[in-house]
Amino acid sequence: MDVQLRIRRFNPETDNEPHWEEYTVEAEPTDRVLDLLHQVKWYQDGTLTFRRSCAHGVCGSDAMLINGRNRLACETLVKDAGDKITVEAIRSLPVIKDLLVDMEPFWDKYTAVMPFLVNDEIPDDGKERRQSPADRELYEDTSKCILCAACTTACPVFWTNPDYVGPAAIVNAHRFIMDSRDHAHEERLQIMADADGVWRCRTVFNCVEACPRGINITRAIMEVVGEIQKVGTT
Amino acid sequence: MFGLFGYQVSWSQLAWFGHRASGLGVLLYLFMHVVETSTVLFGPEVYDAAVGIFKNLPARLGEIVLMAALVYHALNGLRVIAMDFWPGLTVYYRPLTYGVIAATIVAMVPLSILMITPFAPWNPV
Numbered sequence: 001m002d003v004q005l006r007i008r009r010f011n012p013e014t015d016n017e018p019h020w021e022e023y024t025v026e027a028e029p030t031d032r033v034l035d036l037l038h039q040v041k042w043y044q045d046g047t048l049t050f051r052r053s054c055a056h057g058v059c060g061s062d063a064m065l066i067n068g069r070n071r072l073a074c075e076t077l078v079k080d081a082g083d084k085i086t087v088e089a090i091r092s093l094p095v096i097k098d099l100l101v102d103m104e105p106f107w108d109k110y111t112a113v114m115p116f117l118v119n120d121e122i123p124d125d126g127k128e129r130r131q132s133p134a135d136r137e138l139y140e141d142t143s144k145c146i147l148c149a150a151c152t153t154a155c156p157v158f159w160t161n162p163d164y165v166g167p168a169a170i171v172n173a174h175r176f177i178m179d180s181r182d183h184a185h186e187e188r189l190q191i192m193a194d195a196d197g198v199w200r201c202r203t204v205f206n207c208v209e210a211c212p213r214g215i216n217i218t219r220a221i222m223e224v225v226g227e228i229q230k231v232g233t234t
Numbered sequence: 235m236f237g238l239f240g241y242q243v244s245w246s247q248l249a250w251f252g253h254r255a256s257g258l259g260v261l262l263y264l265f266m267h268v269v270e271t272s273t274v275l276f277g278p279e280v281y282d283a284a285v286g287i288f289k290n291l292p293a294r295l296g297e298i299v300l301m302a303a304l305v306y307h308a309l310n311g312l313r314v315i316a317m318d319f320w321p322g323l324t325v326y327y328r329p330l331t332y333g334v335i336a337a338t339i340v341a342m343v344p345l346s347i348l349m350i351t352p353f354a355p356w357n358p359v
Contacts, residue, residue, distance in 0.1 A: 068242035091241075156239070156247070203314050205246035205327050222321035 003027045003078060005036050007048065008088040009098050018095070021045075029079035033066055033087065037073060037099075050099035057212060060148030063090050064099055070150040070210035090153035092162060106149050109165050113173035113191055118184035129181045139178040142171045142220050144213045151207035151217055163196045167207035167217045170198055174220040177227055186231055193228045249331045253310045256303035263300055291353045298346050305345070306338040 003025050010018035025039045034055055041048045052062040055074045062073040065088040067081055093101040123129045152158050152166035173192055176182045192198050198221050207217040273284040313334050317323045351357055
């Protein structure tokens with residue numbers, strides 16, 4: 001089948017504004033949007049720029065606005081997207097070129113929540129920090145995040161307020177806040193209780209709809225809110 | 235579904251947008267209502283005249299829209315508050331959203347009939 005692919009392109013060296021370009025690509029219904037982008041780049045226009053690495057929904061580098069919704073290009077099949085497909089860069093992050101965005105503002109928010117285990121104590125047996133299956137289950141969902149930024153850039157609050165820490169950073173804070181082995185519980189909650197922290201969530205659920213890993217992000221945000229209330233952080 | 239702000243809306247995004255729009259609409263009405271009610275300071279005649287502006291069919295239709303905004307805003311607000319208190323409910327955000335929209339429509343059927351009846355063409359005053 002022939003697929004009409006509309007791509008929003010922008011080259012900062014030659015363009016003042018982004019513009020749309022159309023390509024006709026032959027594809028199978030089981031091909032992915034990423035395959036179509038490869039077709040364009042390899043056989044029609046080598047200047048098309050996008051980011052991808054594993055191409056199998058693990059690395060999270062090819063999140064794009066496909067048919068008006070944030071998705072991973074490597075996980076979106078032509079049979080689901082249809083024969084007219086629009087592709088844009090994810091929103092609210094500076095576009096470097098075409099579908100490639102500057103992820104630095106996103107990483108800044110991610111690192112701000114201290115996404116690592118803080119525990120300087122030596123384990124009881126000197127080898128490993130044990131955890132019950134029930135305690136592990138508390139952050140099972142949020143441990144699945146691949147940092148693709150599909151959730152944060154789908155959030156209307158983030159579109160209008162770039163200072164909002166965003167769903168992805170909260171998900172990764174939740175992963176350690178709910179970890180019984182971690183010792184930076186209150187420090188992380190203090191960051192989350194900031195004016196641009198969890199309180200900005202308006203329960204729109206765009207993040208949940210966009211997450212390619214199926215993480216219930218709004219639930220994680222509400223659980224962090226509950227933890228803040230327990231500790232009484234202001 | 236259609237796009238809003240260049241992004242394909244989901245029902246939950248529409249519910250959020252409707253919550254904002256209805257809240258803003260009710261707030262604007264409140265300002266108007268305060269002005270209308272304050273005319274009582276200038277005597278009963280002025281007040282009756284001010285209130286009289288809204289005693290007709292088009293104004294009543296507007297009040298029905300206002301009532302729908304109030305009912306929706308209240309029900310959707312309860313949905314959001316419930317998810318705040320019980321994060322487990324977020325699993326059911328889709329049915330809860332549909333439920334709020336359906337409950338608003340169901341509540342507005344008798345309310346609309348009750349509100350429109352005094353001004354309906356078939357009901358001479």
